[in-house]
Amino acid sequence: MTSPQAAEVEAGWNIEQLMQTLAKNRNGHARFIEKKSIAMLDQPVESSGELFYTAPDHLEKRTLKPKLETMILDGGTLTLERGKQKHRLQLQDYPEVAAFIDSIRGTLAGDGKALQQTYQLSLLGEAQDWTLLLMPIDDKMKKIVQSIRINGTNGDLRTIQIIQADGDSSVMTIEKLATQ
Amino acid sequence: MLSTTLLKPARTAIVLWLVFILACIGIISRSSFSADLSAFLPRSPTAEQQLLMDQLRDGLVSRLILVGIEGTDEASRAKISKALAQQLRNDPSFVSVNNGEPVNTARDRAYLFNNRYLLSDTVTPERFSVSGLHAAIGDSVDLLASPAGLLVKSLLPHDPTGEMVQLLQQLDNGHHPQLLDGAWASQDGKTALLLLQTRASGSDTDAQKQAMQLIQQSFAHASTATSATLEMTGPGVFSVSARDSIKKQVRLIFVISSLLIALLLYLLYRSLTALLLGMLPVITGALAGIATVSLGFGVVHGITLGFGTALIGEAVDYSIYLFMQSEQGSRTEASRQHWVQQSWPTVRLGVLTSVFGFASLLISGFPGLAQLGLYAITGLLAAATMTRFVLPYLLPRDFRIHDVSRIDQWLSRQAKHATAFRAYVLILVLAACVIVYSHRAHLWNHELASLSPVSAADQALDKRLRSNLGAPDVRYLVVVSGDSQESVLQAAEQVSVPLQALVEQGQLASFESPARYLPSLSTQRARQASLPANEVLSARLAQAVEGLPVHADRFAPFLADVAAVREQALLQRADLEHTSMAMAADALLINKGQHWSALLPLTAPEGGEINADSIRSALSESAVAGALFVDLKAESNKLYSTYLNEAIVLSLLGLLAIIVLLLVVLRSPSRVGRIILPLAAAVITVTAGLALCGVQLIILHLIGLLLVVAIGSNYALFFDQADAIPKMAPCTFASLLFANIATVIGFGLLGFSTVPVLQAMGMTVAPGVILALIFSAIFARKNHAHTD
Numbered sequence: 001m002t003s004p005q006a007a008e009v010e011a012g013w014n015i016e017q018l019m020q021t022l023a024k025n026r027n028g029h030a031r032f033i034e035k036k037s038i039a040m041l042d043q044p045v046e047s048s049g050e051l052f053y054t055a056p057d058h059l060e061k062r063t064l065k066p067k068l069e070t071m072i073l074d075g076g077t078l079t080l081e082r083g084k085q086k087h088r089l090q091l092q093d094y095p096e097v098a099a100f101i102d103s104i105r106g107t108l109a110g111d112g113k114a115l116q117q118t119y120q121l122s123l124l125g126e127a128q129d130w131t132l133l134l135m136p137i138d139d140k141m142k143k144i145v146q147s148i149r150i151n152g153t154n155g156d157l158r159t160i161q162i163i164q165a166d167g168d169s170s171v172m173t174i175e176k177l178a179t180q
Numbered sequence: 181m182l183s184t185t186l187l188k189p190a191r192t193a194i195v196l197w198l199v200f201i202l203a204c205i206g207i208i209s210r211s212s213f214s215a216d217l218s219a220f221l222p223r224s225p226t227a228e229q230q231l232l233m234d235q236l237r238d239g240l241v242s243r244l245i246l247v248g249i250e251g252t253d254e255a256s257r258a259k260i261s262k263a264l265a266q267q268l269r270n271d272p273s274f275v276s277v278n279n280g281e282p283v284n285t286a287r288d289r290a291y292l293f294n295n296r297y298l299l300s301d302t303v304t305p306e307r308f309s310v311s312g313l314h315a316a317i318g319d320s321v322d323l324l325a326s327p328a329g330l331l332v333k334s335l336l337p338h339d340p341t342g343e344m345v346q347l348l349q350q351l352d353n354g355h356h357p358q359l360l361d362g363a364w365a366s367q368d369g370k371t372a373l374l375l376l377q378t379r380a381s382g383s384d385t386d387a388q389k390q391a392m393q394l395i396q397q398s399f400a401h402a403s404t405a406t407s408a409t410l411e412m413t414g415p416g417v418f419s420v421s422a423r424d425s426i427k428k429q430v431r432l433i434f435v436i437s438s439l440l441i442a443l444l445l446y447l448l449y450r451s452l453t454a455l456l457l458g459m460l461p462v463i464t465g466a467l468a469g470i471a472t473v474s475l476g477f478g479v480v481h482g483i484t485l486g487f488g489t490a491l492i493g494e495a496v497d498y499s500i501y502l503f504m505q506s507e508q509g510s511r512t513e514a515s516r517q518h519w520v521q522q523s524w525p526t527v528r529l530g531v532l533t534s535v536f537g538f539a540s541l542l543i544s545g546f547p548g549l550a551q552l553g554l555y556a557i558t559g560l561l562a563a564a565t566m567t568r569f570v571l572p573y574l575l576p577r578d579f580r581i582h583d584v585s586r587i588d589q590w591l592s593r594q595a596k597h598a599t600a601f602r603a604y605v606l607i608l609v610l611a612a613c614v615i616v617y618s619h620r621a622h623l624w625n626h627e628l629a630s631l632s633p634v635s636a637a638d639q640a641l642d643k644r645l646r647s648n649l650g651a652p653d654v655r656y657l658v659v660v661s662g663d664s665q666e667s668v669l670q671a672a673e674q675v676s677v678p679l680q681a682l683v684e685q686g687q688l689a690s691f692e693s694p695a696r697y698l699p700s701l702s703t704q705r706a707r708q709a710s711l712p713a714n715e716v717l718s719a720r721l722a723q724a725v726e727g728l729p730v731h732a733d734r735f736a737p738f739l740a741d742v743a744a745v746r747e748q749a750l751l752q753r754a755d756l757e758h759t760s761m762a763m764a765a766d767a768l769l770i771n772k773g774q775h776w777s778a779l780l781p782l783t784a785p786e787g788g789e790i791n792a793d794s795i796r797s798a799l800s801e802s803a804v805a806g807a808l809f810v811d812l813k814a815e816s817n818k819l820y821s822t823y824l825n826e827a828i829v830l831s832l833l834g835l836l837a838i839i840v841l842l843l844v845v846l847r848s849p850s851r852v853g854r855i856i857l858p859l860a861a862a863v864i865t866v867t868a869g870l871a872l873c874g875v876q877l878i879i880l881h882l883i884g885l886l887l888v889v890a891i892g893s894n895y896a897l898f899f900d901q902a903d904a905i906p907k908m909a910p911c912t913f914a915s916l917l918f919a920n921i922a923t924v925i926g927f928g929l930l931g932f933s934t935v936p937v938l939q940a941m942g943m944t945v946a947p948g949v950i951l952a953l954i955f956s957a958i959f960a961r962k963n964h965a966h967t968d
Contacts, residue, residue, distance in 0.1 A: 036325050040336060041729040045325040067322055076358060080326060082319070087349050089331075092280075092359045097330050144330065168333075 015112055015123050018130060021155045023110030028053040029177045030157075032061075036170040051174065056109045073101060099141055103134055103148050104160060119148070128153050190573035197464070197570045200562075204467035211474035215385070215423035215482035215633075223547050227808060231659055231777075232815050239779075240767030241415065242382025243275070246645040247395065248411035249372040249403075256406050257372035258361030263402035264395070265363075265374060272379065273391050276763045279374040280357065280364035284760040291759045292351075293335075296343040297745040299699060301350075303707040307341060308717065313724035316341035321728055338737045340730075350696060351761075357649055366648040371411075373649050377763055378416060385423050388416035413642040422633035426482035426935055433929045433938075434489040440925045441496055448918055449503065450582035457574060458499040465495040465563030469555040476554055477547060484551045486930065486938045490945070491556060493926020494534075494891055495563035497919035501527055502567055503581050504915035516572050523912075524568055526901045529845055530894035531564040536837040537890040540830040541883070546823040548937075549830075552883060556890075584914045591913035598957040605958055609861045612868035623867075625876035628820035633935045656782040656790050658691070658799065659808045665753075665769060668778040669700035675780065675807050678798040687794055689783040694768035697761040704750045714743045827879045831886045838889065846900075855896040858955030859889045866948045880937045884944025891923055891945070892952025899960035920953045 030051045037044045049063035063069040070081040073091075078101065080087040091098035099118045106115040115121055118141060119134035134148040142165060149161040160172045225233055236242060249257050249264075265279045276284075297303050306312045320342045323332050335344055357364040357373050364373040376395070380387030392412060399410045445455045466488055473480050505523050506515045534556065541553025616623065632639075658679065660671035672695040682688045695703070712720065718739055722732045756762040770777040784790045792811060799807045842852040863885050870877060895916055902912065927949070930942025 036329075038324060038329070038333075040324070040333070040734060041321065042731065043729050045321075045729065047325060063326070069322070069326060071326065080323075082322065082326070087345070093285075094331060100330065164330075166333075 013123070013125075013127050013130070015121055015132075017127075018123060018132065019110040019112040021110065021127075022107065023055075025053070025108065025110070025155050026055045028108070031175045031177055032172050034170055034172040036168070038168045039166065050177070053108050056111070057105060059105050059108065073105060097144075099136075099138075100145055100162075103145075104150075107132065107150055107157065193570045193573060197566060201464065201467060204471035207471040207474055208467065211470065212479050213482060213485070214479050215419070215426045223545050223550075228810050228815050229819060231657070231808075231810055232812050232819070234770065235657075235812060236415070237383040238381030240377070240763075243378045243380070243416065243767075245376040245378060245391065245395065245412055245414040245417060246642070246649055247374040247376060248366070248413075248641075248645050249374075249399075250370065250409050250411065252403075252406045252408045254365070254369060255361050257365070257408060258363040260399070260402045260406065260408055261363040261372040261374060264398050267398040267402065268376065268395065271394055273387070273394055275377045275379050275766075276760060277374065277376050278364075278760075279372070280359050281362060284758075288759045288761060291756065291761065292347045293339075293344055295745075295748075295751055295755075296339065296347060297711060297742065298704045298707050298748070298751055299696070300343040300346050300707075302341075302343065302346050303710050305710045308710060308712050308720065310720045310723045313341065313720055314726075314728070317724060317730065318728055321730060337734055338741055340735050340738050364649070366644075371645075371648070373645065375649050380416075382415040382419065385416075385419045389420045392417060392420055411641060411645070413638065413645055418632075418634045418638065418642075421638065422935075423482065426486065426633060426938075429933050429935060429938070430482060430486040430489060433486065433933065434492075437489055437492060437926050437929045440929075441493060441922050444918065444921060444925065445496070445500075448500075448582065448584065451580070453576065453579065454503060454581045457571065457579075458496060458503060460571060460574070461499050461563040461567045462492050462495045464566040465559035466492065468562035469559030472558040473551050473555050477551055481548060481551055483548060483935070483937050484555050486933070486935065487552050487941065488555055488559065490926045490930045490942065491559055493923040495559060496922045496926075497894065498527060498531075498564050498567035499571060500919045500922065501915050502571060504584065504911045504918070506910075516575070520568065520572070523901075526897050527564065527894070528568075529842075530897050531560055532845075533838045533841060533893040533897075534560050534890035536841045537834040537886055537893075540834040540837060541886075544823075544826060544830055546826065546879070549823070549827060549879065549883065556887075584911055587917075588911040588914035591917060595913060595957045595960070598954075599960070601958050605861060605955060609864055612865045615868040615871055616864060619871040623871060623877055624824060625878050626817060626821055626824065628816040630876070630878045631820070631880075631937055633937070635934060655811060655813050656784070656795075657810045657812065658780040658782065658795070659777055659810060660780075660804060661775065661777045661806050661808075663774055663776060665771070665776055666700055666702070668769065668776040669695050669698065670702060671804050671807065672778040672780060673700055673703055675799065675802055675804045678802040679780065679782070682795065682798055686785055687791060689785045691783065692764070692768065692779075692781045694765050694778050697756060697765045698751060698753060698769075701750050708746060708748075708750070711742050711746050713746070714739055717742055824879055824882075827882050831882055834886055835889060838893065842893075851900055854959060854961070855893065855900050858896055858959045859892045859952055861955045861959075862888055862892055862948050862951035865951055866944055869947065870944065875943070878936065878940050880940035881944050884941045884948065887927075887941070887945045888948030888952055891949050892956065895920070895949075895953045895956040899956045902960065916953060920949060923949050 028051070031048070032051050033046065033048045035044050035046050046066075047063050047069075048065050049061065049069075052058075052060040052062070057073070057075050059073040061071040063071075067082070070079075072079040072081075076091045076098075078089045078091055080089070091101065102114065103119060106112075112121070115134065118136060118138060120137055122133045122135075124131040124133065130152055132150045132152075134150070136142045136145050144165055146163040146165050148163075149159075150157060151159045151161075156176050157174050159174065161169070162171075163169045247264075249260050251257075252260075261279045262281060265277045265281060268274050268277045292299060304312075307316060317340045320332065320336060320340050323329060323342065323345065324336060332339075332342070332345060339345075357366065358369075359365070360369055360372075364375075365371065366373060376391075378388065378391045380391065382388065395412060396410065399408075403410075442455060442459070445458050446452070449455055449458070469488055469491070470480055470485070473484055501523060502516070502519060506519045538553045538556045541549045542557070544550045544553065629639075634642075658675055660668055660675055662668040662671055672693045676691070676693050676695065679688065679691045683690060699707070711717070718732075721735060721739070725732045753762075753765065756765055768779045768781075770779065782790060782795070790811075792809060792814075795809050799809055839852060839856060842855060843849065846852055846855075866885065866888065867877070870881065875881075898912055898916055924946050927942050927945035930938045931946055933939045933942065
């Protein structure tokens, strides 16, 4: 395996540049399809819907199928709306989950510093087709997440693959809709 | 030597007086003194006011101490916060110490998780039917697939219906400060925050002071070698600092005014004997005042003592009149007899006008006012009686004071010219009327907080820490009452139904209820009965998972847990011990003998207000007997407005009583008019002056104005006496001037106090009595000359 560091320098494409490119996204709107494989469930669950992002810390995931569901991440508050139920959680009460959710938000915001607090980052590929690999540093996090692999082209994310420590996994495919 | 020559009545008078003094000292030595809010709380409260008082005295909010750590750097602040919290958690004085560290979290979760089927209000027979289970498990599967799935994944085999998620959701109040380095911090990140709850109630000022000292010591220990500073606020902290500042100031004012008045009297009399004897009526009055208040109210408020020190300046007047108006020279004994005949009626009438003025305060529902009234009445009566019936017998044979007749003559000449200023005074009074009229909208301060002895800086600090901490300020409450814990918990559950409907309509953000932590036994029993027997549940479960991507055999732990809960003993208060919910349950359940209440604090929707009417009508529809909606802030301001209106009526009644008294005694409306005119002019001018200085009047300004009338009437009466009888007592003018200076010293010093109620009285009375004297001279009839 070649050193990712060396590859970056050669290609003139490194984490810093990626983060700068990502940070230029002030807001975004995308469609997503997510497939989750959970050991407890007999078959993978698939869902789809739309993503909205506003820099620096507002992320909204609106699932349209199979059930209407909204997840809003605003600062330190995670709000989940499902039918009549509305759950509001403070991320700081669930530090492991926070780190997990922040990996996606941090990538969207191009906040390399925040990401590096929890993960060891490595970048593969080139600007047109890059893959950012996040490996948890902390033992607590390692019990939850094995790895997060984010694939993208320039400032856009294309897939987010998450492998949890217990083997459950999810793949989210993102298709950009419009930029304002 | 004195006693052998004393006549019998003299001996009797002195003995009676000494007995009286000893009795007063005896009572005072057993009196209790307070400086809390009790003086501002009503004597016969309504149900809402009672609740307000209970909350102020020992409610949850009264027990909170908000702590801020500032200075040094973020990491050190967090470290100090943790060290401080750790020390305080080991101290029994604190029920809870919260700084964001997850100390109770594990225990809280265990309580909720282990008892989820008794606590969750979604536990009903329908929930455990085949269709109910299908829907609930379906929801849980969806949640598992959602971003929050991580939270529930490990719970699912035990809790497929998601009761734990329900409970966490219900209990989350949504206010959390941010965590920096693992400890709570303000929004700007510059202050580390802690929220403490003391075991002692907020009204237990000694215990609150002890708690504060513990915090200071622990902080000093935790912050050694750093530049960190400690800030504390909260109702208990306020009581402590208010008591300290009242105590300190009353003592300081007492010392300074005593010294100044003593100095004044010494300069005047040039006789130490006269000085000491002159102070006797004052001491008598002060002791009588404190002892009577203690007997009448059971407790003497610091404010009353502060007022008492000011009244020294008034009580000393009587001896000034006696000493100065008695003829100096060889025939002193006869001269004093002459004084008793000539001047005593005037002094007596002056005392009576004061007493009549203050008598109206006695019926005030505001204990602070009633205490002031009682103190003033007994203090002045005792001082005057002592001056008249005891003091003359105590004077030594060769008693004489420095001759001030030259000053008196000069004053008398000035007084003759004073009448020339009448037109100017009338213009001044007219202008004052215009000023008062134009300020009428903002003349009065209608907030109870205006009486608070807490400084503006402290209030600002409190507001800042409170909003950063999201600490409850419990303004809106629903209260249900009953005769047992069980009955109020049941009532709380009933009343939660319409409240929950209001939450869903968006009229409320949320509400709290003790039944969330500790459901009534009947509800727990009903929930227990909703759980099917093991075989039934396992059969239903097998049917319920049809069409869902899960297998029923994954839920073996669920079956075991439900079976256990069916056999479990119902939850009691003791089961909450060592969880953070114990504090919440205790704060919301109030027990007084046979009487129980449950409090349900309401939170207004974000950026909105609570509509009291819609809550009241929802409560009345719910038909929970005796459920009461209370807006504590509105209630406290309403209370104060009642006081203010009452005080205005009482002051007017006092004024009326004074006028009637004068009419009855003097039997001349024109003389009464002549006495009242300068006093009214002084009152209106002082009011205008205060308005011009941007001071909003509180109750104590009003009482100050009443004092101006009461004290000023003495001056006006002397000028009136000068008109009525051909020859005035010697040195009347000088004695009036010095009596006035003594009064101004006593009250003027109060004006420098930082305790608003004392300051208000001081800044009203001091200028008021000066004006009353000057105006009395100006409006006196011409040609009153005793020297001619």
